[in-house]
Amino acid sequence: MEPITAQKVLKALNRITDNRIPAQDIPKKPGNHPFILEKNSGIPGKAILETPGLVVGNLDKPIATMGIGMTLTENMIELAGALDLDAILVHHPVADAASSGGVPLKPYLELYNLALFELHEAFHGLHPGIAFLHGHTVLDSDHCFGGIPGNIIFLGKALPEIHSAKDIIRRLNDFMAFEKEHEVLDAEIKIRACPSMKETTLTAVPKILNGAPDSPVENVLHIFPHTGFTARHLEQALDQYPETDTIITSISRVLETSDIVAKARSMGLTLIIGNSHAHEIFENGLPLACALRYELPHVELMMLRERVTAVPLKQFGNSKIQNYGQQMAKYLTNPLSNKKEI
Numbered sequence: 305m306e307p308i309t310a311q312k313v314l315k316a317l318n319r320i321t322d323n324r325i326p327a328q329d330i331p332k333k334p335g336n337h338p339f340i341l342e343k344n345s346g347i348p349g350k351a352i353l354e355t356p357g358l359v360v361g362n363l364d365k366p367i368a369t370m371g372i373g374m375t376l377t378e379n380m381i382e383l384a385g386a387l388d389l390d391a392i393l394v395h396h397p398v399a400d401a402a403s404s405g406g407v408p409l410k411p412y413l414e415l416y417n418l419a420l421f422e423l424h425e426a427f428h429g430l431h432p433g434i435a436f437l438h439g440h441t442v443l444d445s446d447h448c449f450g451g452i453p454g455n456i457i458f459l460g461k462a463l464p465e466i467h468s469a470k471d472i473i474r475r476l477n478d479f480m481a482f483e484k485e486h487e488v489l490d491a492e493i494k495i496r497a498c499p500s501m502k503e504t505t506l507t508a509v510p511k512i513l514n515g516a517p518d519s520p521v522e523n524v525l526h527i528f529p530h531t532g533f534t535a536r537h538l539e540q541a542l543d544q545y546p547e548t549d550t551i552i553t554s555i556s557r558v559l560e561t562s563d564i565v566a567k568a569r570s571m572g573l574t575l576i577i578g579n580s581h582a583h584e585i586f587e588n589g590l591p592l593a594c595a596l597r598y599e600l601p602h603v604e605l606m607m608l609r610e611r612v613t614a615v616p617l618k619q620f621g622n623s624k625i626q627n628y629g630q631q632m633a634k635y636l637t638n639p640l641s642n643k644k645e646i
């Protein structure tokens with residue numbers, strides 16, 4: 305059997321995305337391809353360009369093992385390198401040095417013989433999974449609501465098994481295995497003797513922000529607040545879709561004090577916070593990996609999942625490393641110490 309190469313992975317990604325991967329020879333500039341996009345919130349020097357496809361590596365590189373993750377970090381690179389993977393595919397766009405622990409990305413990946421692919425906006429909107437997980441089917445959608453590219457809204461009809469707000473919360477808990485995650489965190493808390501430890505998926509949890517567990521759900525407006533959705537957009541959406549009885553926010557959340565919540569309350573609409581961004585590895589990463597397994601059955605795929613915990617400083621690590629931290633801090637805080645570089 306001929307080896308699977310990076311070129312073949314690109315072909316598979318093109319089949320999965322309906323040909324949304326730019327040709328390798330297209331200059332990577334905004335405007336050269338619908339999915340070569342600059343992401344920029346106006347912070348000087350921090351803009352990045354999404355370039356779906358092969359970011360680092362040669363087209364003829366054989367790829368027998370590949371890790372699939374959401375956001376590239378030095379942590380992920382170290383794991384992929386230690387596992388001897390041939391490539392990493394991440395969903396979120398990669399930024400040189402920022403995605404690789406502050407050092408230039410290419411030599412770091414080459415050190416471990418890793419190719420790198422990214423696939424973000426070019427993957428969005430290709431499957432109905434996020435709506436499905438949140439208990440509705442999309443009847444209509446707008447990916448540029450209010451004229452803002454990426455400001456996505458879904459108008460959905462509740463699935464037959466969804467009758468009320470609590471059914472959505474229960475569904476998310478079941479699909480995201482909250483019970484198992486609790487068991488894992490409880491065990492870690494016990495082992496580390498760190499009762500205050502928190503973890504993202506168990507802290508940013510689905511909940512009902514307005515309405516009651518029994519509030520009926522039929523017509524859903526599903527929004528993603530981090531994409532630029534405002535209370536004004538909510539008014540506009542409700543004018544267009546007056547049948548809406550339930551608003552779901554997911555990927556990101558709204559604060560209780562936000563104008564969006566105030567508007568929902570004033571109109572008596574149920575408002576549910578769904579999955580957070582920490583669950584996107586299941587929402588988008590898993591379908592992408594399953595599609596790749598179908599397209600490239602001989603490539604061994606590993607899911608690279610990030611799990612972030614928070615602990616109070618005093619409970620971080622063991623006593624030995626705590627002492628180390630305190631000793632090193634003396635160099636940083638003693639005004640009489642020699643501050644020259646060590």
Ligand SMILES: [Fe+2]
Pocket residue numbers: 395424428584588
């Ligand atoms: Fe995404």
Ligand SMILES: [Fe+2]
Pocket residue numbers: 396581584
């Ligand atoms: Fe994302």
